[in-house]
Amino acid sequence: MAEPRPPYHAGPECPGCHARDVVPIIYGYPSAHAVEAAQRGELLIGGWNSDSHNPRWSCRSCGRRFSVGDVSQTS
Numbered sequence: 001m002a003e004p005r006p007p008y009h010a011g012p013e014c015p016g017c018h019a020r021d022v023v024p025i026i027y028g029y030p031s032a033h034a035v036e037a038a039q040r041g042e043l044l045i046g047g048w049n050s051d052s053h054n055p056r057w058s059c060r061s062c063g064r065r066f067s068v069g070d071v072s073q074t075s
């Protein structure tokens, strides 16, 4: 399983502490790959409520969750 790692850390800067240590939050039913990534701390599983108003990013430095308008959305 030597697939290339997705660019999880290409996320925005945290508006709270300006750390670049942010991970995306995914909603809905997570794939097995997403669950593994979450266990590695590369993303956060936000749960079933896939509301577009939910925050899309979580800061691992200060724990803040936030949305950024200029993040390109693939969905």
Ligand SMILES: [Zn+2]
Pocket: 014, 015, 016, 017, 018, 019, 059, 060, 061, 062, 063, 064
């Ligand atoms: Zn932060």
